[in-house]
Amino acid sequence: MKLGLAIDLDTCVGCHACATACKQWNTSGTIGPLTDTNPYGKDPNGAWLNRIRTFEVDESPLSKTVNMPLSCMHCEDAACVTVCPTGASYKRDEDGIVLIDQDRCMGCNLCAWACPYGARELDPGSGTMKKCTLCVDRIYDEQLPEAERQPACVITCPTNSRVFGDFDDPESEVSKLQKQREGKPLMPELGYNPVNTYLPPREPIERPQGGKVLGKVKQIVNRIIHR
Amino acid sequence: MHPAFSVLIFTVTAGAGYGLLGWLCANELFAWWALSIGMQISIGIIAMVLISIGLSASTWHLANPKNAWRSFSCFRTSWLSREAVFAILLYPIAALYAAAIYFQWDSVGIWAGLCLLFSFIIVFVTAMIYASLKTIRQWHHPLVPILYLLFAAMSGGLAWAFLLAWNGLELGLLIQVLGALVAFTTLTKLSYFWLFKVPGGSSIQTATSFLNQKVRILDAGHSAPSFLNNEFIYDVAKVKLLRMRWLMLSTTFVIPFALLYWLPNALTLAIAFVIMMVGLLTERWLFFAEARHVVRLLHGQQQV
Ligand code: SF4
Numbered sequence: 001m002k003l004g005l006a007i008d009l010d011t012c013v014g015c016h017a018c019a020t021a022c023k024q025w026n027t028s029g030t031i032g033p034l035t036d037t038n039p040y041g042k043d044p045n046g047a048w049l050n051r052i053r054t055f056e057v058d059e060s061p062l063s064k065t066v067n068m069p070l071s072c073m074h075c076e077d078a079a080c081v082t083v084c085p086t087g088a089s090y091k092r093d094e095d096g097i098v099l100i101d102q103d104r105c106m107g108c109n110l111c112a113w114a115c116p117y118g119a120r121e122l123d124p125g126s127g128t129m130k131k132c133t134l135c136v137d138r139i140y141d142e143q144l145p146e147a148e149r150q151p152a153c154v155i156t157c158p159t160n161s162r163v164f165g166d167f168d169d170p171e172s173e174v175s176k177l178q179k180q181r182e183g184k185p186l187m188p189e190l191g192y193n194p195v196n197t198y199l200p201p202r203e204p205i206e207r208p209q210g211g212k213v214l215g216k217v218k219q220i221v222n223r224i225i226h227r
Numbered sequence: 228m229h230p231a232f233s234v235l236i237f238t239v240t241a242g243a244g245y246g247l248l249g250w251l252c253a254n255e256l257f258a259w260w261a262l263s264i265g266m267q268i269s270i271g272i273i274a275m276v277l278i279s280i281g282l283s284a285s286t287w288h289l290a291n292p293k294n295a296w297r298s299f300s301c302f303r304t305s306w307l308s309r310e311a312v313f314a315i316l317l318y319p320i321a322a323l324y325a326a327a328i329y330f331q332w333d334s335v336g337i338w339a340g341l342c343l344l345f346s347f348i349i350v351f352v353t354a355m356i357y358a359s360l361k362t363i364r365q366w367h368h369p370l371v372p373i374l375y376l377l378f379a380a381m382s383g384g385l386a387w388a389f390l391l392a393w394n395g396l397e398l399g400l401l402i403q404v405l406g407a408l409v410a411f412t413t414l415t416k417l418s419y420f421w422l423f424k425v426p427g428g429s430s431i432q433t434a435t436s437f438l439n440q441k442v443r444i445l446d447a448g449h450s451a452p453s454f455l456n457n458e459f460i461y462d463v464a465k466v467k468l469l470r471m472r473w474l475m476l477s478t479t480f481v482i483p484f485a486l487l488y489w490l491p492n493a494l495t496l497a498i499a500f501v502i503m504m505v506g507l508l509t510e511r512w513l514f515f516a517e518a519r520h521v522v523r524l525l526h527g528q529q530q531v
Protein backbone atom coordinates (compact mmCIF):
# COMPACT_ATOMS: atom_id res chain seq x y z
CA MET A 1 0.00 0.00 0.00
CA LYS A 2 1.06 3.56 -0.64
CA LEU A 3 -1.20 5.71 1.48
CA GLY A 4 -1.36 9.44 0.99
CA LEU A 5 -3.46 12.45 0.11
CA ALA A 6 -4.63 14.07 -3.08
CA ILE A 7 -5.07 17.78 -2.47
CA ASP A 8 -7.24 19.88 -4.73
CA LEU A 9 -5.78 23.31 -5.37
CA ASP A 10 -8.88 24.24 -7.35
CA THR A 11 -11.35 23.98 -4.53
CA CYS A 12 -9.32 24.65 -1.38
CA VAL A 13 -10.62 27.88 0.06
CA GLY A 14 -7.83 28.36 2.58
CA CYS A 15 -10.08 28.18 5.65
CA HIS A 16 -7.41 26.44 7.80
CA ALA A 17 -10.04 24.01 9.09
CA CYS A 18 -7.80 21.03 8.25
CA ALA A 19 -4.92 22.55 10.18
CA THR A 20 -7.06 23.12 13.26
CA ALA A 21 -8.72 19.70 13.05
CA CYS A 22 -5.27 18.13 12.70
CA LYS A 23 -3.99 19.94 15.76
CA GLN A 24 -7.11 19.05 17.73
CA TRP A 25 -6.95 15.34 16.87
CA ASN A 26 -3.22 14.84 17.18
CA THR A 27 -2.64 16.82 20.34
CA SER A 28 -4.45 13.97 22.12
CA GLY A 29 -3.35 11.27 19.67
CA THR A 30 -0.41 8.87 19.70
CA ILE A 31 2.25 11.56 19.28
CA GLY A 32 0.51 14.19 21.41
CA PRO A 33 0.52 16.61 22.99
CA LEU A 34 1.40 19.20 20.37
CA THR A 35 2.74 21.85 22.69
CA ASP A 36 2.27 25.59 22.20
CA THR A 37 4.35 28.23 23.86
CA ASN A 38 2.73 31.52 24.72
CA PRO A 39 -0.55 30.54 23.01
CA TYR A 40 -2.48 33.65 24.02
CA GLY A 41 0.42 36.09 23.98
CA LYS A 42 1.91 38.31 21.33
CA ASP A 43 4.18 35.68 19.74
CA PRO A 44 2.46 32.33 19.94
CA ASN A 45 4.57 29.40 18.76
CA GLY A 46 4.10 25.69 18.68
CA ALA A 47 4.09 22.46 16.72
CA TRP A 48 1.62 22.09 13.86
CA LEU A 49 1.56 19.17 11.46
CA ASN A 50 -0.24 20.92 8.65
CA ARG A 51 0.03 24.50 7.47
CA ILE A 52 -1.68 26.38 4.68
CA ARG A 53 0.08 28.91 2.49
CA THR A 54 -1.63 31.23 0.05
CA PHE A 55 -0.04 32.17 -3.24
CA GLU A 56 -0.93 34.42 -6.13
CA VAL A 57 -0.30 32.55 -9.36
CA ASP A 58 0.15 34.29 -12.71
CA GLU A 59 -0.30 37.98 -13.37
CA SER A 60 -3.31 40.25 -13.42
CA PRO A 61 -5.85 39.95 -15.10
CA LEU A 62 -5.23 36.19 -15.21
CA SER A 63 -3.97 35.91 -11.66
CA LYS A 64 -5.52 33.38 -9.31
CA THR A 65 -5.32 32.93 -5.58
CA VAL A 66 -4.18 29.42 -4.75
CA ASN A 67 -4.33 28.00 -1.23
CA MET A 68 -1.82 25.26 -0.64
CA PRO A 69 -2.06 23.04 2.44
CA LEU A 70 1.24 21.34 3.25
CA SER A 71 1.64 18.35 5.49
CA CYS A 72 4.01 15.39 5.26
CA MET A 73 4.09 13.91 1.74
CA HIS A 74 5.09 10.45 3.05
CA CYS A 75 7.86 10.47 0.45
CA GLU A 76 8.99 7.22 -1.14
CA ASP A 77 12.63 8.31 -0.86
CA ALA A 78 12.38 10.05 2.47
CA ALA A 79 15.75 11.51 3.42
CA CYS A 80 14.23 12.55 6.75
CA VAL A 81 14.31 8.86 7.64
CA THR A 82 17.83 8.05 6.45
CA VAL A 83 19.46 11.04 8.17
CA CYS A 84 17.95 10.16 11.56
CA PRO A 85 20.75 8.89 13.82
CA THR A 86 18.56 7.35 16.51
CA GLY A 87 16.19 5.33 14.37
CA ALA A 88 13.28 7.40 15.71
CA SER A 89 12.15 8.27 12.18
CA TYR A 90 10.95 5.34 10.12
CA LYS A 91 8.85 4.51 7.10
CA ARG A 92 6.43 1.61 7.41
CA ASP A 93 6.79 -1.13 4.82
CA GLU A 94 3.14 -2.09 4.85
CA ASP A 95 1.58 1.27 3.97
CA GLY A 96 4.41 3.76 3.44
CA ILE A 97 3.46 6.00 6.37
CA VAL A 98 6.46 7.93 7.76
CA LEU A 99 6.38 8.13 11.55
CA ILE A 100 8.52 9.26 14.49
CA ASP A 101 8.99 7.14 17.58
CA GLN A 102 8.70 9.76 20.30
CA ASP A 103 10.57 7.56 22.79
CA ARG A 104 13.69 7.42 20.62
CA CYS A 105 13.99 10.97 19.23
CA MET A 106 16.79 13.11 20.67
CA GLY A 107 15.64 16.39 19.11
CA CYS A 108 18.64 17.02 16.88
CA ASN A 109 16.55 18.70 14.12
CA LEU A 110 18.46 16.99 11.35
CA CYS A 111 15.35 15.38 9.86
CA ALA A 112 13.63 18.77 9.72
CA TRP A 113 16.65 20.07 7.80
CA ALA A 114 16.37 17.14 5.41
CA CYS A 115 12.67 17.69 4.67
CA PRO A 116 12.04 20.03 1.72
CA TYR A 117 8.39 20.63 2.58
CA GLY A 118 8.62 22.05 6.09
CA ALA A 119 6.62 19.08 7.31
CA ARG A 120 8.52 18.47 10.55
CA GLU A 121 8.41 20.73 13.58
CA LEU A 122 10.18 20.39 16.91
CA ASP A 123 7.82 20.28 19.87
CA PRO A 124 8.99 22.97 22.32
CA GLY A 125 7.53 21.00 25.22
CA SER A 126 8.83 17.47 24.75
CA GLY A 127 11.93 18.42 22.72
CA THR A 128 11.07 15.77 20.16
CA MET A 129 10.19 16.02 16.50
CA LYS A 130 6.55 15.95 15.42
CA LYS A 131 5.00 15.39 12.04
CA CYS A 132 1.83 14.26 10.26
CA THR A 133 1.01 10.64 11.11
CA LEU A 134 -1.55 10.35 8.32
CA CYS A 135 -3.77 9.90 11.36
CA VAL A 136 -2.57 6.34 11.73
CA ASP A 137 -4.54 6.26 14.98
CA ARG A 138 -7.81 6.91 13.10
CA ILE A 139 -7.53 5.12 9.80
CA TYR A 140 -7.05 1.69 11.37
CA ASP A 141 -9.24 2.19 14.41
CA GLU A 142 -11.92 -0.47 14.27
CA GLN A 143 -13.84 1.19 17.12
CA LEU A 144 -14.74 4.00 14.72
CA PRO A 145 -17.58 3.63 12.20
CA GLU A 146 -16.06 2.76 8.85
CA ALA A 147 -16.86 6.11 7.26
CA GLU A 148 -14.85 7.85 9.96
CA ARG A 149 -11.67 5.83 9.45
CA GLN A 150 -10.18 8.77 7.60
CA PRO A 151 -7.64 11.42 8.62
CA ALA A 152 -9.09 14.23 10.71
CA CYS A 153 -8.15 16.86 8.12
CA VAL A 154 -9.93 14.91 5.34
CA ILE A 155 -13.15 14.53 7.31
CA THR A 156 -13.14 18.19 8.30
CA CYS A 157 -12.48 19.83 4.95
CA PRO A 158 -15.69 21.65 4.01
CA THR A 159 -14.91 21.58 0.28
CA ASN A 160 -13.65 18.00 0.10
CA SER A 161 -10.30 19.27 -1.12
CA ARG A 162 -8.39 16.56 0.68
CA VAL A 163 -8.85 12.97 -0.42
CA PHE A 164 -7.21 10.07 1.37
CA GLY A 165 -6.39 6.71 -0.18
CA ASP A 166 -4.00 4.15 -1.58
CA PHE A 167 -1.96 5.29 -4.56
CA ASP A 168 -0.91 1.71 -5.27
CA ASP A 169 -4.49 0.75 -6.07
CA PRO A 170 -5.36 2.07 -9.55
CA GLU A 171 -9.08 1.87 -8.69
CA SER A 172 -8.83 4.10 -5.59
CA GLU A 173 -10.26 7.59 -5.71
CA VAL A 174 -6.87 9.20 -5.19
CA SER A 175 -5.31 7.27 -8.09
CA LYS A 176 -8.21 8.19 -10.36
CA LEU A 177 -8.01 11.85 -9.36
CA GLN A 178 -4.28 11.89 -9.89
CA LYS A 179 -4.74 10.51 -13.37
CA GLN A 180 -7.76 12.57 -14.45
CA ARG A 181 -6.60 15.85 -13.03
CA GLU A 182 -2.89 15.33 -13.72
CA GLY A 183 -1.85 15.63 -10.09
CA LYS A 184 1.61 17.10 -9.55
CA PRO A 185 4.33 16.47 -6.98
CA LEU A 186 6.07 19.42 -5.32
CA MET A 187 9.82 19.95 -5.88
CA PRO A 188 10.20 16.70 -7.86
CA GLU A 189 13.74 17.76 -8.81
CA LEU A 190 14.97 16.91 -5.31
CA GLY A 191 14.12 13.25 -5.88
CA TYR A 192 12.14 12.54 -2.70
CA ASN A 193 9.23 11.08 -4.70
CA PRO A 194 6.48 12.58 -2.55
CA VAL A 195 3.33 10.46 -2.43
CA ASN A 196 0.86 13.31 -1.86
CA THR A 197 -0.29 14.82 -5.09
CA TYR A 198 -1.55 18.33 -5.85
CA LEU A 199 -4.42 18.67 -8.31
CA PRO A 200 -3.97 21.86 -10.33
CA PRO A 201 -6.79 24.42 -10.68
CA ARG A 202 -9.15 23.69 -13.54
CA GLU A 203 -9.11 25.92 -16.62
CA PRO A 204 -11.80 28.64 -16.54
CA ILE A 205 -14.95 27.49 -18.33
CA GLU A 206 -15.97 29.41 -21.46
CA ARG A 207 -19.52 30.51 -20.67
CA PRO A 208 -21.81 30.27 -23.67
CA GLN A 209 -23.04 33.78 -24.53
CA GLY A 210 -26.75 33.97 -25.40
CA GLY A 211 -27.97 35.78 -28.52
CA LYS A 212 -26.58 39.19 -29.29
CA VAL A 213 -29.25 41.10 -27.42
CA LEU A 214 -29.25 38.74 -24.45
CA GLY A 215 -25.45 38.98 -24.29
CA LYS A 216 -25.63 42.76 -24.16
CA VAL A 217 -28.26 42.69 -21.41
CA LYS A 218 -26.10 40.24 -19.43
CA GLN A 219 -23.11 42.49 -19.81
CA ILE A 220 -25.03 45.49 -18.51
CA VAL A 221 -26.44 43.49 -15.58
CA ASN A 222 -22.98 42.18 -14.78
CA ARG A 223 -21.57 45.67 -14.75
CA ILE A 224 -24.30 46.93 -12.42
CA ILE A 225 -23.79 43.98 -10.06
CA HIS A 226 -20.06 44.53 -10.15
CA ARG A 227 -20.54 48.09 -8.89
CA MET B 228 19.83 28.56 8.28
CA HIS B 229 19.86 29.63 11.89
CA PRO B 230 23.45 29.42 13.20
CA ALA B 231 23.29 27.59 16.53
CA PHE B 232 26.22 28.75 18.61
CA SER B 233 26.85 25.29 20.06
CA VAL B 234 27.27 23.84 16.58
CA LEU B 235 29.71 26.61 15.61
CA ILE B 236 31.82 25.95 18.70
CA PHE B 237 31.63 22.21 18.12
CA THR B 238 32.81 22.13 14.51
CA VAL B 239 35.54 24.74 14.99
CA THR B 240 37.07 23.51 18.25
CA ALA B 241 36.77 19.82 17.52
CA GLY B 242 38.09 20.49 14.00
CA ALA B 243 41.23 22.10 15.40
CA GLY B 244 41.58 19.23 17.88
CA TYR B 245 41.36 16.57 15.17
CA GLY B 246 43.79 18.60 13.06
CA LEU B 247 46.32 18.84 15.90
CA LEU B 248 45.99 15.13 16.64
CA GLY B 249 46.52 14.47 12.94
CA TRP B 250 49.76 16.46 12.91
CA LEU B 251 51.00 14.65 16.00
CA CYS B 252 50.31 11.25 14.43
CA ALA B 253 51.81 12.25 11.09
CA ASN B 254 54.95 13.28 12.96
CA GLU B 255 55.08 9.86 14.57
CA LEU B 256 54.82 8.19 11.18
CA PHE B 257 57.25 10.39 9.29
CA ALA B 258 59.58 11.41 12.16
CA TRP B 259 59.85 15.07 11.17
CA TRP B 260 60.62 16.32 14.67
CA ALA B 261 62.08 14.38 17.58
CA LEU B 262 59.73 15.06 20.51
CA SER B 263 60.12 13.91 24.08
CA ILE B 264 57.63 11.39 25.42
CA GLY B 265 56.15 13.97 27.79
CA MET B 266 55.67 16.46 25.00
CA GLN B 267 53.95 13.97 22.69
CA ILE B 268 51.55 12.98 25.41
CA SER B 269 50.83 16.59 26.39
CA ILE B 270 50.08 17.55 22.80
CA GLY B 271 47.82 14.52 22.48
CA ILE B 272 45.97 15.55 25.64
CA ILE B 273 45.56 19.13 24.38
CA ALA B 274 44.08 17.76 21.15
CA MET B 275 41.69 15.47 23.01
CA VAL B 276 40.61 18.34 25.30
CA LEU B 277 39.78 20.50 22.26
CA ILE B 278 37.86 17.60 20.75
CA SER B 279 35.98 16.92 23.97
CA ILE B 280 35.00 20.57 24.42
CA GLY B 281 33.64 20.48 20.88
CA LEU B 282 31.75 17.24 21.35
CA SER B 283 30.12 18.33 24.57
CA ALA B 284 29.10 21.61 22.92
CA SER B 285 27.42 19.56 20.20
CA THR B 286 25.09 17.98 22.73
CA TRP B 287 23.82 21.37 23.98
CA HIS B 288 21.72 21.83 20.90
CA LEU B 289 19.85 18.58 21.35
CA ALA B 290 16.34 19.30 22.56
CA ASN B 291 16.06 15.88 24.19
CA PRO B 292 19.63 14.89 25.16
CA LYS B 293 18.52 11.95 27.30
CA ASN B 294 18.15 9.97 24.07
CA ALA B 295 21.57 10.96 22.73
CA TRP B 296 22.96 7.49 23.40
CA ARG B 297 20.57 6.11 20.81
CA SER B 298 22.43 8.00 18.09
CA PHE B 299 24.88 5.11 17.72
CA SER B 300 22.21 2.90 16.29
CA CYS B 301 21.87 3.97 12.64
CA PHE B 302 25.44 3.68 11.44
CA ARG B 303 24.39 2.19 8.12
CA THR B 304 22.29 5.11 6.92
CA SER B 305 22.90 8.24 8.96
CA TRP B 306 26.01 10.44 8.74
CA LEU B 307 25.22 11.88 12.17
CA SER B 308 25.19 8.39 13.63
CA ARG B 309 28.48 7.58 11.90
CA GLU B 310 29.98 10.71 13.40
CA ALA B 311 28.88 9.71 16.88
CA VAL B 312 30.30 6.19 16.49
CA PHE B 313 33.68 7.28 15.10
CA ALA B 314 34.01 10.10 17.63
CA ILE B 315 33.51 7.67 20.52
CA LEU B 316 35.75 4.98 19.02
CA LEU B 317 38.60 7.47 18.79
CA TYR B 318 38.85 7.68 22.59
CA PRO B 319 40.06 4.11 23.28
CA ILE B 320 42.29 4.26 20.23
CA ALA B 321 43.86 7.53 21.40
CA ALA B 322 44.32 6.03 24.87
CA LEU B 323 46.15 3.05 23.35
CA TYR B 324 48.26 5.43 21.29
CA ALA B 325 49.21 7.32 24.46
CA ALA B 326 50.09 4.01 26.17
CA ALA B 327 52.17 3.02 23.15
CA ILE B 328 54.10 6.28 23.38
CA TYR B 329 54.59 6.03 27.12
CA PHE B 330 55.66 2.38 27.23
CA GLN B 331 57.48 2.69 23.91
CA TRP B 332 55.64 -0.18 22.30
CA ASP B 333 56.77 -1.24 18.85
CA SER B 334 53.20 -0.89 17.65
CA VAL B 335 53.20 2.89 18.23
CA GLY B 336 53.19 3.52 14.48
CA ILE B 337 50.01 1.47 14.03
CA TRP B 338 48.18 3.41 16.75
CA ALA B 339 49.38 6.71 15.33
CA GLY B 340 48.20 5.63 11.89
CA LEU B 341 44.78 4.64 13.26
CA CYS B 342 44.39 7.95 15.13
CA LEU B 343 45.31 9.85 11.98
CA LEU B 344 42.81 7.86 9.94
CA PHE B 345 40.05 8.35 12.49
CA SER B 346 40.69 12.11 12.76
CA PHE B 347 40.41 12.36 8.99
CA ILE B 348 37.25 10.24 8.87
CA ILE B 349 35.52 12.14 11.68
CA VAL B 350 36.06 15.55 10.09
CA PHE B 351 34.91 14.18 6.74
CA VAL B 352 31.83 12.56 8.27
CA THR B 353 30.90 15.74 10.15
CA ALA B 354 31.03 17.66 6.88
CA MET B 355 28.94 14.99 5.16
CA ILE B 356 26.10 15.60 7.63
CA TYR B 357 25.73 18.95 5.89
CA ALA B 358 26.86 17.97 2.41
CA SER B 359 24.32 15.14 2.19
CA LEU B 360 21.32 17.48 2.53
CA LYS B 361 19.74 18.02 -0.88
CA THR B 362 17.50 20.67 0.61
CA ILE B 363 20.34 23.18 1.00
CA ARG B 364 22.16 23.94 -2.24
CA GLN B 365 25.01 25.78 -0.52
CA TRP B 366 25.82 22.66 1.52
CA HIS B 367 25.15 19.90 -0.99
CA HIS B 368 28.54 20.21 -2.68
CA PRO B 369 31.90 18.35 -2.65
CA LEU B 370 33.69 21.57 -1.66
CA VAL B 371 32.04 21.38 1.76
CA PRO B 372 33.92 18.28 3.03
CA ILE B 373 37.09 19.48 1.31
CA LEU B 374 36.89 22.80 3.14
CA TYR B 375 36.16 21.15 6.49
CA LEU B 376 39.27 19.00 6.09
CA LEU B 377 41.39 21.96 5.04
CA PHE B 378 40.20 24.06 7.98
CA ALA B 379 41.02 21.26 10.41
CA ALA B 380 44.50 20.73 8.96
CA MET B 381 45.16 24.46 8.91
CA SER B 382 44.00 25.35 12.42
CA GLY B 383 45.47 22.16 13.91
CA GLY B 384 48.71 22.89 12.06
CA LEU B 385 48.93 26.36 13.54
CA ALA B 386 48.41 24.95 17.04
CA TRP B 387 51.09 22.37 16.24
CA ALA B 388 53.53 25.08 15.12
CA PHE B 389 52.87 27.08 18.27
CA LEU B 390 53.47 24.07 20.52
CA LEU B 391 56.73 23.27 18.73
CA ALA B 392 57.99 26.86 18.93
CA TRP B 393 56.97 27.08 22.57
CA ASN B 394 59.13 24.06 23.34
CA GLY B 395 62.04 25.66 21.52
CA LEU B 396 62.03 23.41 18.47
CA GLU B 397 63.08 24.57 15.01
CA LEU B 398 60.06 25.01 12.77
CA GLY B 399 62.00 24.69 9.51
CA LEU B 400 59.78 23.96 6.51
CA LEU B 401 56.60 24.02 8.60
CA ILE B 402 56.20 27.78 8.02
CA GLN B 403 56.20 27.31 4.26
CA VAL B 404 53.89 24.31 4.41
CA LEU B 405 51.38 26.12 6.63
CA GLY B 406 51.63 29.24 4.46
CA ALA B 407 50.82 27.19 1.38
CA LEU B 408 47.94 25.48 3.21
CA VAL B 409 46.47 28.83 4.27
CA ALA B 410 46.81 30.21 0.73
CA PHE B 411 45.22 27.13 -0.84
CA THR B 412 42.34 27.15 1.66
CA THR B 413 41.74 30.85 0.95
CA LEU B 414 41.44 30.14 -2.77
CA THR B 415 39.10 27.20 -2.12
CA LYS B 416 36.85 29.29 0.11
CA LEU B 417 36.81 32.12 -2.44
CA SER B 418 35.79 29.70 -5.18
CA TYR B 419 33.03 28.44 -2.88
CA PHE B 420 31.73 32.01 -2.55
CA TRP B 421 31.95 32.46 -6.29
CA LEU B 422 30.12 29.22 -6.99
CA PHE B 423 27.08 30.24 -4.96
CA LYS B 424 27.04 33.88 -5.99
CA VAL B 425 23.68 33.67 -7.75
CA PRO B 426 20.61 31.74 -6.63
CA GLY B 427 19.82 28.53 -8.52
CA GLY B 428 18.19 25.16 -8.18
CA SER B 429 14.66 24.87 -6.87
CA SER B 430 12.37 27.86 -7.26
CA ILE B 431 9.00 29.01 -5.98
CA GLN B 432 7.62 27.54 -9.23
CA THR B 433 8.87 24.00 -8.61
CA ALA B 434 7.85 24.31 -4.96
CA THR B 435 4.24 25.06 -5.88
CA SER B 436 3.96 23.05 -9.15
CA PHE B 437 3.11 26.11 -11.25
CA LEU B 438 6.09 25.81 -13.52
CA ASN B 439 5.24 28.38 -16.18
CA GLN B 440 3.61 31.13 -14.19
CA LYS B 441 4.70 33.86 -11.91
CA VAL B 442 4.13 32.90 -8.27
CA ARG B 443 4.12 35.21 -5.29
CA ILE B 444 3.29 34.54 -1.66
CA LEU B 445 0.27 36.26 -0.18
CA ASP B 446 0.18 34.61 3.21
CA ALA B 447 2.50 32.17 4.94
CA GLY B 448 -0.33 30.83 7.08
CA HIS B 449 0.69 31.95 10.55
CA SER B 450 0.71 35.34 12.18
CA ALA B 451 3.76 34.82 14.42
CA PRO B 452 7.08 33.13 13.64
CA SER B 453 7.04 29.34 13.87
CA PHE B 454 9.68 26.65 14.25
CA LEU B 455 10.14 26.80 10.47
CA ASN B 456 10.83 30.54 10.51
CA ASN B 457 13.24 30.30 13.41
CA GLU B 458 15.17 27.42 11.93
CA PHE B 459 15.23 28.13 8.20
CA ILE B 460 14.53 31.79 7.63
CA TYR B 461 17.52 33.50 9.12
CA ASP B 462 17.69 36.83 7.35
CA VAL B 463 20.70 39.06 7.73
CA ALA B 464 21.23 42.37 5.93
CA LYS B 465 23.42 42.04 2.84
CA VAL B 466 25.83 44.62 4.24
CA LYS B 467 26.32 42.62 7.41
CA LEU B 468 27.00 39.43 5.44
CA LEU B 469 29.58 41.28 3.36
CA ARG B 470 31.23 42.69 6.48
CA MET B 471 31.34 39.25 8.06
CA ARG B 472 32.97 37.91 4.91
CA TRP B 473 35.72 40.52 5.13
CA LEU B 474 36.15 39.86 8.84
CA MET B 475 36.31 36.12 8.11
CA LEU B 476 38.83 36.46 5.29
CA SER B 477 41.15 38.72 7.28
CA THR B 478 41.01 36.80 10.56
CA THR B 479 41.08 33.29 9.13
CA PHE B 480 43.62 33.84 6.42
CA VAL B 481 45.34 37.20 6.02
CA ILE B 482 46.39 38.00 9.61
CA PRO B 483 47.55 34.46 10.52
CA PHE B 484 49.40 34.26 7.20
CA ALA B 485 51.15 37.58 7.85
CA LEU B 486 52.07 36.64 11.43
CA LEU B 487 53.39 33.30 10.23
CA TYR B 488 55.86 34.92 7.91
CA TRP B 489 56.60 38.08 9.83
CA LEU B 490 57.86 36.68 13.10
CA PRO B 491 57.23 33.00 13.71
CA ASN B 492 57.86 32.74 17.44
CA ALA B 493 55.74 31.16 20.14
CA LEU B 494 53.92 34.37 21.05
CA THR B 495 52.96 35.41 17.51
CA LEU B 496 51.95 31.87 16.66
CA ALA B 497 49.71 31.75 19.74
CA ILE B 498 48.14 35.05 18.70
CA ALA B 499 47.76 33.81 15.14
CA PHE B 500 46.01 30.67 16.40
CA VAL B 501 43.54 32.60 18.54
CA ILE B 502 42.79 34.98 15.69
CA MET B 503 42.29 32.08 13.31
CA MET B 504 39.85 30.43 15.71
CA VAL B 505 37.81 33.65 15.81
CA GLY B 506 37.97 33.67 12.02
CA LEU B 507 36.80 30.10 11.79
CA LEU B 508 33.87 30.83 14.09
CA THR B 509 32.93 33.64 11.70
CA GLU B 510 33.38 31.25 8.79
CA ARG B 511 31.06 28.71 10.39
CA TRP B 512 28.53 31.42 11.18
CA LEU B 513 28.55 32.43 7.51
CA PHE B 514 28.28 28.79 6.48
CA PHE B 515 24.91 28.73 8.25
CA ALA B 516 23.72 32.28 7.68
CA GLU B 517 24.30 32.07 3.92
CA ALA B 518 22.75 28.62 3.51
CA ARG B 519 19.26 28.85 2.06
CA HIS B 520 16.90 25.96 2.74
CA VAL B 521 14.16 25.23 0.18
CA VAL B 522 11.46 25.82 2.82
CA ARG B 523 12.16 29.50 2.17
CA LEU B 524 10.42 29.03 -1.18
CA LEU B 525 7.23 28.16 0.65
CA HIS B 526 7.61 31.42 2.55
CA GLY B 527 7.89 33.51 -0.59
CA GLN B 528 11.51 33.51 -1.69
CA GLN B 529 11.70 33.16 -5.49
CA GLN B 530 14.81 31.00 -5.68
CA VAL B 531 17.38 29.60 -3.27
S1 SF4 C 1 7.47 15.31 3.45
FE1 SF4 C 1 9.31 15.63 4.69
S2 SF4 C 1 8.84 14.60 6.61
FE2 SF4 C 1 7.39 13.79 5.12
S3 SF4 C 1 8.38 11.96 4.28
FE3 SF4 C 1 8.89 13.65 2.90
S4 SF4 C 1 10.85 14.39 3.65
FE4 SF4 C 1 9.97 13.15 5.31
Ligand code: SF4
Pocket residue numbers: 083084085086087088089100104105106107108109110111112128129
Ligand atom coordinates in the same frame (compact mmCIF):
# COMPACT_ATOMS: atom_id res chain seq x y z
S1 SF4 D 1 15.14 15.10 15.60
FE1 SF4 D 1 14.61 13.03 16.32
S2 SF4 D 1 13.55 12.08 14.57
FE2 SF4 D 1 14.67 13.86 13.79
S3 SF4 D 1 16.67 13.12 13.11
FE3 SF4 D 1 16.96 13.81 15.24
S4 SF4 D 1 16.59 11.98 16.47
FE4 SF4 D 1 15.76 11.53 14.43
Ligand code: SF4
Pocket residue numbers: 018021022023025026049050071072131132133134135151152153154
Ligand atom coordinates in the same frame (compact mmCIF):
# COMPACT_ATOMS: atom_id res chain seq x y z
S1 SF4 E 1 -3.47 13.21 8.01
FE1 SF4 E 1 -3.83 13.59 10.21
S2 SF4 E 1 -1.81 14.18 10.98
FE2 SF4 E 1 -1.71 14.37 8.75
S3 SF4 E 1 -2.27 16.52 8.29
FE3 SF4 E 1 -4.15 15.32 8.21
S4 SF4 E 1 -5.03 15.49 10.28
FE4 SF4 E 1 -2.85 16.08 10.41
